[in-house]
Amino acid sequence: MSKITKQDVEYVAGLAQLRLDEAAKERLVREMGDILAYMDQLNELDTSNVEPMMHAMEMTNVFRQDVVKPSLPREEALMNAPVHDGEYFIVPRILEGDAS
Amino acid sequence: MEFEAVVGMEVHVEINSKSKVFCGCSADFHAGPNTNVCPVCLGMPGVLPVLNVDMVNKSVAVGLALNCAISRWSKLDRKNYFYPDMAKNYQISQYDLPLCQNGWIEIDLDGQTKRIGITRAHIEEDTARNTHTIAGNQSGVDFNRSGVALLEIVTEPDIRSAKEAFAYLTALKQLLQYLDVSDCNMEEGSLRAEANISVRPVGQEQFGTKTEVKNVASFSGVFKAIEFEIARHIKLINSGGKVVQETRGWDADRGITVPQRLKESAHDYRYFPEPDLVPIVVDEAWEQRIRESLPELPAARRSRMGTQYGLSAYDANVITLSQDTANYYERVVAVGADAKKAANWLMGELQALLSAAKQEITDCRVTPADLAALIGLIDSGAINGKMAKDIIAEMFETGKAPQDIVKEQGLSQITDTGAIEDIIRKVLADNPAQVGQFRSGKEQVFGFLVGQVMRATQGKANPALLNDLLRRELSRQEN
Ligand SMILES: [Zn+2]
Numbered sequence: 001m002s003k004i005t006k007q008d009v010e011y012v013a014g015l016a017q018l019r020l021d022e023a024a025k026e027r028l029v030r031e032m033g034d035i036l037a038y039m040d041q042l043n044e045l046d047t048s049n050v051e052p053m054m055h056a057m058e059m060t061n062v063f064r065q066d067v068v069k070p071s072l073p074r075e076e077a078l079m080n081a082p083v084h085d086g087e088y089f090i091v092p093r094i095l096e097g098d099a100s
Numbered sequence: 101m102e103f104e105a106v107v108g109m110e111v112h113v114e115i116n117s118k119s120k121v122f123c124g125c126s127a128d129f130h131a132g133p134n135t136n137v138c139p140v141c142l143g144m145p146g147v148l149p150v151l152n153v154d155m156v157n158k159s160v161a162v163g164l165a166l167n168c169a170i171s172r173w174s175k176l177d178r179k180n181y182f183y184p185d186m187a188k189n190y191q192i193s194q195y196d197l198p199l200c201q202n203g204w205i206e207i208d209l210d211g212q213t214k215r216i217g218i219t220r221a222h223i224e225e226d227t228a229r230n231t232h233t234i235a236g237n238q239s240g241v242d243f244n245r246s247g248v249a250l251l252e253i254v255t256e257p258d259i260r261s262a263k264e265a266f267a268y269l270t271a272l273k274q275l276l277q278y279l280d281v282s283d284c285n286m287e288e289g290s291l292r293a294e295a296n297i298s299v300r301p302v303g304q305e306q307f308g309t310k311t312e313v314k315n316v317a318s319f320s321g322v323f324k325a326i327e328f329e330i331a332r333h334i335k336l337i338n339s340g341g342k343v344v345q346e347t348r349g350w351d352a353d354r355g356i357t358v359p360q361r362l363k364e365s366a367h368d369y370r371y372f373p374e375p376d377l378v379p380i381v382v383d384e385a386w387e388q389r390i391r392e393s394l395p396e397l398p399a400a401r402r403s404r405m406g407t408q409y410g411l412s413a414y415d416a417n418v419i420t421l422s423q424d425t426a427n428y429y430e431r432v433v434a435v436g437a438d439a440k441k442a443a444n445w446l447m448g449e450l451q452a453l454l455s456a457a458k459q460e461i462t463d464c465r466v467t468p469a470d471l472a473a474l475i476g477l478i479d480s481g482a483i484n485g486k487m488a489k490d491i492i493a494e495m496f497e498t499g500k501a502p503q504d505i506v507k508e509q510g511l512s513q514i515t516d517t518g519a520i521e522d523i524i525r526k527v528l529a530d531n532p533a534q535v536g537q538f539r540s541g542k543e544q545v546f547g548f549l550v551g552q553v554m555r556a557t558q559g560k561a562n563p564a565l566l567n568d569l570l571r572r573e574l575s576r577q578e579n
Contacts, residue, residue: 015368017182054197055175055373060381066117066154069124069138077137077243087133088240091184094230 004033101338102302105330106310107259107295108219109268113251113282114226114290115158121225121249122149122192122377129229129244141247143188149376151176151223155249156199158281159223160382160390162251163200165275165397166218170387174199176223176374184241185227193252195371198222199380205275206399207267211413216268217256226250251281257296257307262326269293269319274398278423286318293322298343299333308333309343313357316350325350328357401426409439418447424461431468437475445471449489453496465499466492474502482506483513486559514560517569520553523561524573527552538574546570 009028013020020028071077074087083090120127123140139147163170177195203218226248231240253272259265273284273291284291298310311333313325333343348357396404398420405426406416420426425446432442450471454464474492477483483491483506491505506512514520528535531552538545549570554561 015180015370054173055379056375057378059378060173062150062378063153063156064119064124064150066119066152067124068119068126071125071136071138072142074132074134074137077134077142083238085240088231088242089134089184090238091230091241092239093237094184094232094239 004029004036008032103299103330103334103337104302105260105326105333106257106298106300106307107261107265107326108257109255109259109265110294110296111253111269111272112226112292113162113253113276113284115155115249115251116280116282117152117154117158117249119152119154120247121152121155121223122247125247127248129242129248131244133231133240133242134244137243137246142243143186143246149192151377151380152249155223155251156380156382157390158249158279159199159221159251160387161279161394162253162276162281163203163221164387164391164394165279166200166203166205166221166253168200168203168218168221170382171197171199171201171380172383173197173379173381175379176377177371178374179224179369179371181369183227184239185230185246187228187243187246191225191227192374192377193224193371194222199382205268205271207264207271208417209264209267214264214267216258216264219254219256221251221253224250224252257298262323262330265295265326266319266323269322271398273319274421278395278398278401280395289317292316293319295322295326295329297326297329297333299330299337308337309345311343311345311357312347314347314349314360317352321350321352324355325357328355332357395423405430409433409443411439411443415443415447419443422461428461428464428468432472432475435469435472437472438479441475441479442472445475445492449492450496453493457496464496466495467499470495470501477502477506481513481515481562483511484559484561484563486563487511487513511560513562514557515562515565517565520557520561520566520569521573523556524553524566524570527556528573535574546574549574 006025006029009020009025009032012032013025013028078084078086078089081089114127115121117127119125120136120141123138125138125141126136128136140149160170174194174197176192178190179193179195180190182189198220200221201219203221204215205218206213206215226245228241228243228246231242255268259268276282276284276291282290286292293316295313295316296310297313298308300306300308311329313329316322316325329348336343347360349360351358401423402416402420405411405420406413411419419429429442429446432446433439450464450466453459454461471492474488474495478485478488488502491502491511494500494505495502527549531549534545534548538549550563550566553566553570554563557566
C-alpha cells in the first residue's frame with residue numbers, strides 16, 4: 001500500500017517550487033494518498049495480455065521541415081519580462097555550479 | 101594496491117539543422133541576443149512544439165554510424181527542473197525509449213583498436229545562455245540557443261584511461277564531421293563532454309563510487325580532468341578516505357576539479373511523456389533510406405585508401421583524419437601523382453605551411469592539380485627537392501602554378517653535364533686544401549665540396565648528377 005507522508009508532500013512541493021501552508025499540506029497528504037490508492041486498485045487488474053500504452057496520443061510522426069521562420073521582434077520577446085536591459089532577460093546572478 | 105579506472109562519457113552535440121528542434125527560429129545563436137526567439141523557445145504557456153524532421157534524420161544517421169539499433173517507436177519526455185536557462189521549467193528530452201541504442205565505436209590506441217560501447221543516443225533541446233558580464237548581482241539570459249537541436253550520446257563504462265577517453269572523443273568527432281551533422285567546435289560549445297569516473301582494485305567486478313566532471317572546454321581539458329580525478333580517487337582510497345558521489349567542475353586555470361554546489365534533489369527530474377509531441381516511428385524503409393545516404397565512414401575510408409594507394413597504416417590514418425584532407429589527397433593522385441610522394445608532400449610540406457598559416461585545407465591556394473604538377477616536375481628531373489620546397493611555399497602564398505614559378509624565377513635544374521663540370525673544376529681549384537684532405541682519405545670533405553658546388557649553382561644542380569660528376573672529377577685529377 002502506498003502511504004503519503006507530510007515529508008513526501010513537502011519534498012514534491014519543494015521540487016515544484018511551491019510554498020504550501022499547513023492546511024494545504026494536510027489536504028495534499030490525503031489527496032495524493034487517495035490517488036495512489038486508486039493506482040494500487042488499478043494494479044490489481046491482470047494486464048498481462050494488454051500492450052503497454054507508452055503515450056496518450058494515437059497519432060505518430062508529426063514533423064516540420066527544417067525551414068527557418070521569422071522570430072519575434074526583440075522588443076516583443078522582452079516585453080513581459082519583469083526585468084530586461086533591452087537585449088537580455090535580467091535574472092538574479094547565476095552562480096557557476098548551480099546548474100543541473 | 102593496483103587500481104584501474106572506469107570511465108563513461110556523455111557527449112552533447114549541437115546538430116547543424118538550420119532551424120531549432122521544436123520551432124522555426126534560426127539555430128544561429130551568434131546573432132544579437134534574443135533575436136532568434138519565439139513563443140515556443142521562450143517557453144510561453146500554451147504553445148505547441150513540432151519536431152524538426154531534419155533532427156530525426158541526422159540522429160538516425162549518427163545512430164547507424166555508431167552501430168546502434170534504431171528504435172522503431174520512440175517518444176519524447178519532459179525532464180523537470182528549475183533554472184533560469186530553461187524558461188518552461190522542463191527540458192524536452194528522451195528518457196526510457198531513446199531513438200538509438202546499443203551501439204559501439206572503434207577507437208585507435210597507438211595502432212591497436214578497441215571497441216567502446218554506446219548505450220544510447222537521444223534527441224533533446226539546448227538551453228539558453230547566461231552571461232555574467234551584466235553589472236551588479238545579476239545575470240543576462242539570451243534565448244537564441246534555447247531549443248537548438250541537441251543529440252546526447254552516452255557510452256558504456258568501457259573507457260579505462262584518460263588516453264582512451266581522448267581517443268574516443270577524437271573518433272566520435274571524426275565520425276560526426278564525416279556525417280556533416282555538427283561543426284563539433286568544443287570552444288564554442290557545439291560539442292560538450294562530461295565524464296563519469298571511478299576507480300576499483302584490479303580484478304574487482306564491482307564499480308567504485310563515481311564522480312561526474314563537467315565544464316570542460318577542450319579534448320586536452322577532458323584528458324587532464326580525467327587524469328586528475330583518477331589520481332584523486334586513488335589517493336583518497338589509499339589514505340583510508342572515501343570518494344563522495346558528486347558533480348565536479350574542471351578548473352582549467354588551476355588544473356584541478358572542484359565540487360559543484362548542487363541541491364540534493366537536483367537530479368530528481370520526474371520524467372514523464374511529453375504530451376505536446378507525438379511518438380516517432382522510424383520504420384525499416386526510412387531507416388534503410390538513411391543507411392543508403394551515409395557517406396563512406398572513417399574506418400572504411402582508412403582501410404580502402406590504405407589498400408588502394410599502398411599507404412602505411414599511419415599515413416592512411418593521418419590523411420583520413422578529415423574528409424577534406426582525404427578528398428584533397430585523392431584528387432592529387434587522380435591527376436597522376438605518385439601515391440606515396442603525394443602523401444609525403446601533403447603530410448609534410450603542405451601541412452606545415454597550413455599549420456603555420458592556421459589555414460584549413462579547404463582554404464588552401466595550392467590546388468590538388470598544382471601539387472601533382474609540382475611532384476611531376478621533380479619526377480622528370482626539371483627541379484630538385486630543395487627547389488620544390490621553395491616553390492611550394494611560393495605556390496602557397498600566391499596560388500601560382502609551379503610551372504609558372506619555375507619559368508618566372510629561372511629555377512630549372514641544371515642537368516647540363518658540361519656546365520656542372522665547369523663549376524666543379526673551378527670549385528676544386530679554389531679549394532686545394534680540402535681536395536688534399538679528401539685525397540688523404542678524409543671522406544667527410546666530399547660533403548663540403550658538394551655543398552660548395554651546389555652553392556655556386558645557386559642550388560640548381562641536379563644532386564645525383566652533381567655527386568657523380570664530382571666523384572669522377574676528383575678521381576680523374578688524382579690519376
Ligand atoms: Zn523559437
